[in-house]
Amino acid sequence: MATPKFDSVSTNGEDKKPDLVRVNGGDGNLSYNKNSFYQRLSLNVVREKMVDAITRELDVKKLSSTSNTIRLADMGCAVGPNTVITMQDIMQVIKNKYQSECPDSKIPEFQIFFNDKSSNDFNTLFSCIPEDRQYFAAAVPGSFHNRLFPEAFLHFVHSAYALHWLSGMPEEMQDENSPAFNRGRVHYSSAPEEVENAYASQFDKDLDNFLNARAQEIVSGGMVVLIVPGIPDGMPCSHLTNSIMYELMGDVFMDLAKEELISEAQVDSFNLPIYSPCPAQIGQLVEKNGHFMVETIELTDPTSCYKGEIDIKMWTKHVRAAMDGMFLKYFEIGIVDEMFDRLVQRLFEVSDLVNSTYKDKTLMLVVLMRK
Numbered sequence: 070m071a072t073p074k075f076d077s078v079s080t081n082g083e084d085k086k087p088d089l090v091r092v093n094g095g096d097g098n099l100s101y102n103k104n105s106f107y108q109r110l111s112l113n114v115v116r117e118k119m120v121d122a123i124t125r126e127l128d129v130k131k132l133s134s135t136s137n138t139i140r141l142a143d144m145g146c147a148v149g150p151n152t153v154i155t156m157q158d159i160m161q162v163i164k165n166k167y168q169s170e171c172p173d174s175k176i177p178e179f180q181i182f183f184n185d186k187s188s189n190d191f192n193t194l195f196s197c198i199p200e201d202r203q204y205f206a207a208a209v210p211g212s213f214h215n216r217l218f219p220e221a222f223l224h225f226v227h228s229a230y231a232l233h234w235l236s237g238m239p240e241e242m243q244d245e246n247s248p249a250f251n252r253g254r255v256h257y258s259s260a261p262e263e264v265e266n267a268y269a270s271q272f273d274k275d276l277d278n279f280l281n282a283r284a285q286e287i288v289s290g291g292m293v294v295l296i297v298p299g300i301p302d303g304m305p306c307s308h309l310t311n312s313i314m315y316e317l318m319g320d321v322f323m324d325l326a327k328e329e330l331i332s333e334a335q336v337d338s339f340n341l342p343i344y345s346p347c348p349a350q351i352g353q354l355v356e357k358n359g360h361f362m363v364e365t366i367e368l369t370d371p372t373s374c375y376k377g378e379i380d381i382k383m384w385t386k387h388v389r390a391a392m393d394g395m396f397l398k399y400f401e402i403g404i405v406d407e408m409f410d411r412l413v414q415r416l417f418e419v420s421d422l423v424n425s426t427y428k429d430k431t432l433m434l435v436v437l438m439r440k
């Protein structure tokens with residue numbers, strides 16, 4: 070196993086045994102704090118739809134009848150401005166709704182919980198939270214696939230670009246004799262159907278765990294907003310921009326194996342724990358789970374509120390800021406540097422394809438109401 074080193078990445082005092090599967094902390098050149106602008110642009114694309122859903126569905130009179138503190142949580146908040154801006158924005162929308170619908174009542178106090186894995190760089194996150202904020206802030210470390218809060222405690226849960234991270238890879242993918250063993254690739258794109266099925270069933274289990282935990286924590290009438298990179302129903306995964314990139318990553322790693330810088334066995338056993346669900350899959354999972362009503366499940370073009378071509382170098386840096394830990398868990402940092410250098414070149418060679426597929430409707434907004 071590689072001994073990971075960090076370039077401008079905070080280690081949270083966990084140098085001896087770091088949990089590397091996290092976004093890059095700190096404020097350096099490869100930090101998520103400095104490289105999460107594309108995610109923010111995409112969040113802006115669905116902002117109006119989310120505001121509409123809150124305005125239409127969130128029954129503030131009912132919520133305020135049980136508590137004078139409204140509790141919001143962002144799950145998989147990471148580091149940097151995205152979570153702080155989004156949660157402040159959501160709080161303001163809810164506050165405005167109170168002011169217009171309950172003009173004679175006292176405006177409730179707000180408490181915002183920022184959740185991520187315990188390995189997240191919460192210190193850098195705290196430095197982004199304004200001192201003159203009009204809410205109480207707290208960090209909640211731990212996996213959102215488990216319980217994180219007391220029963221019937223939260224009123225609103227938001228999670229963006231986080232639920233597509235799988236909790237782990239299914240065991241059969243490590244078994245060389247299994248049809249789900251993913252030889253020569255790092256993702257399920259263009260892989261045999263058994264590989265994609267293994268990823269899909271892991272996602273199903275993870276989402277079910279997430280919904281079960283939230284079902285206990287959220288009050289009746291509370292709202293869940295999920296923003297997930299998705300795929301249109303029926304579209305082959307290989308058509309996604311991200312899949313084009315993941316396939317090129319696999320090709321580059323195989324080149325490095327041919328050059329004997331890494332072994333083929335390393336590539337075979339490495340799989341990116343990232344999955345893009347389609348709306349039908351989410352709808353079926355939510356219905357089977359039974360605790361929530363679906364208000365919205367829809368896909369949008371993530372580029373629809375900004376123009377121009379994708380900047381391949383900057384995009385790759387964003388990907389690295391978010392996913393470095395997944396690679397560093399398996400490969401030496403020199404190999405990861407080399408892979409990303411070569412990846413940029415490969416992406417430039419297919420830049421027309423990258424730009425055309427990037428405009429597909431792949432940004433999924435899911436709005437659920439606790440029954």
Ligand SMILES: C[S@@+](CC[C@H](N)C(=O)[O-])C[C@H]1O[C@@H](n2cnc3c(N)ncnc32)[C@H](O)[C@@H]1O
Pocket residue numbers: 090091092105108109144145146147148151152184185186189211212213214228229230231232234236391
């Ligand atoms: C790409 S970042 C998205 C950050 C932020 N929500 C945004 O929109 O910019 C994904 C985050 O989800 C977190 N995450 C993934 N799985 C998680 C889990 N099971 N529990 C808590 N956080 C998780 C990761 O640690 C990472 O910080």
